[in-house]
Amino acid sequence: xxxxxxxxxxxxxxxxxxxxxxxxxxxxxxxxxxxxxxxxxxxxxxxxxxxxxxxxxxxxxxxxxxxxxxxxxxxxxxxxxxxxxxxxxxxxxxxxxxxxxxxxxxxxxxxxxxxxxxxxxxxxxxxxxxxxxxxxxxxxxxxxxxxxxxxxxxxxxxxxxxxxxxxxxxxxxxxxxxxxxxxxxxxxxxxxxxxxxxxxxxxxxxxxxxxxxxxxxxxxxxxxxxxxxxxxxxxxxxxxxxxxxxxxxxxxxxxxxxxxxxxxxxxxxxxxxxxxxxxxxxxxxxxxxxxxxxxxxxxxxxxxxxxxxxxxxxxxxxxxxxxxxxxxxxxxxxxxxxxxxxxxxxxxxxxxxxxxxxxxxxxxxxxxxxxxxxxxxxxxxxxxxxxxxxxxxxxxxxxxxxxxxxxxxxxxxxxxxxxxxxxxxxxxxxxxxxxxxxxxxxxxxxxxxxxxxxxxxxxxxxxxxxxxxxxxxxxxxxxxxxxxxxxxxxxxxxxxxxxxxxxxxxxxxxxxxxxxxxxxxxxxxxxxxxxxxxxxxxxxxxxxxxxxxxxxxxxxxxxxxxxxxxxxxxxxxxxxxxxxxxxxxxxxxxxxxxxxxxxxxxxxxxxxxxxxxxxxxxxxxxxxxxxxxxxxxxxxxxxxxxxxxxxxx
Numbered sequence: 001x002x003x004x005x006x007x008x009x010x011x012x013x014x015x016x017x018x019x020x021x022x023x024x025x026x027x028x029x030x031x032x033x034x035x036x037x038x039x040x041x042x043x044x045x046x047x048x049x050x051x052x053x054x055x056x057x058x059x060x061x062x063x064x065x066x067x068x069x070x071x072x073x074x075x076x077x078x079x080x081x082x083x084x085x086x087x088x089x090x091x092x093x094x095x096x097x098x099x100x101x102x103x104x105x106x107x108x109x110x111x112x113x114x115x116x117x118x119x120x121x122x123x124x125x126x127x128x129x130x131x132x133x134x135x136x137x138x139x140x141x142x143x144x145x146x147x148x149x150x151x152x153x154x155x156x157x158x159x160x161x162x163x164x165x166x167x168x169x170x171x172x173x174x175x176x177x178x179x180x181x182x183x184x185x186x187x188x189x190x191x192x193x194x195x196x197x198x199x200x201x202x203x204x205x206x207x208x209x210x211x212x213x214x215x216x217x218x219x220x221x222x223x224x225x226x227x228x229x230x231x232x233x234x235x236x237x238x239x240x241x242x243x244x245x246x247x248x249x250x251x252x253x254x255x256x257x258x259x260x261x262x263x264x265x266x267x268x269x270x271x272x273x274x275x276x277x278x279x280x281x282x283x284x285x286x287x288x289x290x291x292x293x294x295x296x297x298x299x300x301x302x303x304x305x306x307x308x309x310x311x312x313x314x315x316x317x318x319x320x321x322x323x324x325x326x327x328x329x330x331x332x333x334x335x336x337x338x339x340x341x342x343x344x345x346x347x348x349x350x351x352x353x354x355x356x357x358x359x360x361x362x363x364x365x366x367x368x369x370x371x372x373x374x375x376x377x378x379x380x381x382x383x384x385x386x387x388x389x390x391x392x393x394x395x396x397x398x399x400x401x402x403x404x405x406x407x408x409x410x411x412x413x414x415x416x417x418x419x420x421x422x423x424x425x426x427x428x429x430x431x432x433x434x435x436x437x438x439x440x441x442x443x444x445x446x447x448x449x450x451x452x453x454x455x456x457x458x459x460x461x462x463x464x465x466x467x468x469x470x471x472x473x474x475x476x477x478x479x480x481x482x483x484x485x486x487x488x489x490x491x492x493x494x495x496x497x498x499x500x501x502x503x504x505x506x507x508x509x510x511x512x513x514x515x516x517x518x519x520x521x522x523x524x525x526x527x528x529x530x531x532x533x534x535x536x537x538x539x540x541x542x543x544x545x546x547x548x549x550x551x552x553x554x555x556x557x558x559x560x561x562x563x564x565x566x567x568x569x570x571x572x573x574x575x576x577x578x579x580x581x582x583x584x585x586x587x588x589x590x591x592x593x594x595x596x597x598x599x600x601x602x603x604x605x606x607x608x609x610x611x612x613x614x615x616x617x618x619x620x621x622x623x624x625x626x627x628x629x630x631x632x633x634x635x636x637x638x639x640x641x642x643x644x645x646x647x648x649x
Contacts, residue, residue: 381406
């Protein structure tokens with residue numbers, strides 16, 4: 001390690017010995033005769049022998065008592081890998097299998113700060129009632145159920161009830177605009193819509209019933225509207241049902257390992273958002289491994305994450321139920337009434353593992369907050385940080401301002417696998433700015449453009465062996481062309497994740513941000529095409545370019561560059577109208593930081609906007625290093641972007 005990556009925390013011998021990782025190592029020695037010196041040796045074996053590793057995970061977590069299978073990995077190839085052929089697993093059934101009587105399944109809390117506990121018994125009964133209602137209204141296995149809900153109990157019940165039926169879940173947070181939601185939901189033609197009256201954020205109440213009505217107008221496939229609260233008018237052709245009273249025992253569809261569980265959305269740079277389809281079995285085994293063996297979560301934990309239902313970490317959070325953990329749901333702003341709100345909620349609910357975006361920790365550091373002095377965080381043993389990179393000062397602030405004894409786990413993954421590709425380990429220390437190691441089972445590497453593995457140099461983050469939770473397919477991609485283009489166009493047969501990464505000799509790594517042009521704002525991704533669809537409808541805008549760039553200080557800059565039509569002026573009024581349109585039609589998270597007029601948008605000779613090269617220029621790369629002479633139109637604008645980049649940060 002370099003001096004800039006100093007040790008911030010080391011686990012005690014007792015902490016290591018009591019971790020799920022240590023128990024798994026002991027089990028491997030007893031059941032398989034395999035001995036490993038610690039996490040890094042185990043990771044090396046898991047990456048080189050995926051079938052043996054995932055077979056061990058299956059047995060360790062008792063799935064062999066649930067279902068048999070023919071072969072762990074019949075086809076060890078990408079794309080096209082198939083896992084646990086012949087196995088039958090239902091995500092909802094596995095989530096409810098670890099029911100406890102001595103602690104709640106869920107704790108819900110909003111900005112008013114009044115935690116509401118849901119017992120395992122009630123959760124099971126509520127899933128039974130909602131799944132029975134869905135079946136009674138004609139929802140069948142393979143149908144899609146969409147939710148326009150915040151991070152509340154009913155959303156968790158909804159995903160479990162949908163899975164119990166064998167239907168396919170998809171969700172958008174109600175702070176997303178109608179156009180953005182319709183661009184996603186229309187692709188799957190849901191037969192049912194779950195919607196709530198509204199939500200509170202930043203001290204303000206937002207009623208979303210009119211928005212839900214607009215969704216119904218744009219989704220003729222919906223036959224059932226299941227409402228969480230409030231009065232709702234009848235709509236022709238749509239059966240409206242209120243949330244049912246809990247009761248009964250849930251019935252679980254007999255789902256195959258690779259039957260679809262949910263659709264997550266990750267926007268690319270062109271066209272419609274990508275609908276990523278993941279399966280019951282892949283998600284079960286992945287989240288058992290990731291949350292248990294890597295993040296160290298057990299049934300004794302209270303696990304919360306500051307998230308919305310649009311971010312994959314919400315699905316990751318629900319996976320805590322697989323371990324019998326209590327899942328803490330916070331519906332509100334993490335910075336209202338002040339920047340310490342997430343810590344306030346953690347203290348109020350007795351949260352032991354709290355997940356937050358990097359931006360939240362950076363905001364705490366910059367404000368000089370001292371939540372550890374304000375609140376009783378004695379039960380908080382770990383902080384999961386994700387979403388983007390952090391400057392070293394923010395890492396140090398966690399140990400200064402939150403707790404000197406907390407385990408800070410920086411993880412990197414994505415919607416694409418609904419999990420972490422790299423993260424912490426129970427027996428490894430925490431160093432500033434470093435993710436300790438690749439996740440178990442993940443054959444992660446950094447590659448040059450020529451496919452040469454790199455050590456100590458920045459390259460493309462690749463995964464060279466398949467993972468169980470890799471997408472089954474994309475929505476509306478029957479031939480798999482979009483799927484292959486999304487991950488395998490650069491290195492055939494090898495997963496290219498779309499991040500820059502530096503892998504060091506000791507196995508630790510640094511992820512430097514997206515190597516593509518997806519807008520990753522506060523952990524929620526949106527495609528630039530979504531922004532263009534709104535902005536370029538304005539008669540004053542002839543062309544546009546939006547960039548999301550990670551900055552060295554841990555910040556994230558998202559400027560919007562517009563080319564104006566003749567006679568138009570970029571005044572405060574036009575800026576305000578552009579921001580308002582993006583806020584209401586897409587997402588308040590993706591309102592640009594700056595709107596700037598430019599003479600022209602640089603493009604490739606085939607007409608594609610030069611998003612990735614401009615992003616790298618804004619981050620400090622010389623234009624001549626990221627573009628080829630004669631391959632770009634409007635290349636004369638690139639020095640201007642380089643000068644603009646010097647003002648960021």
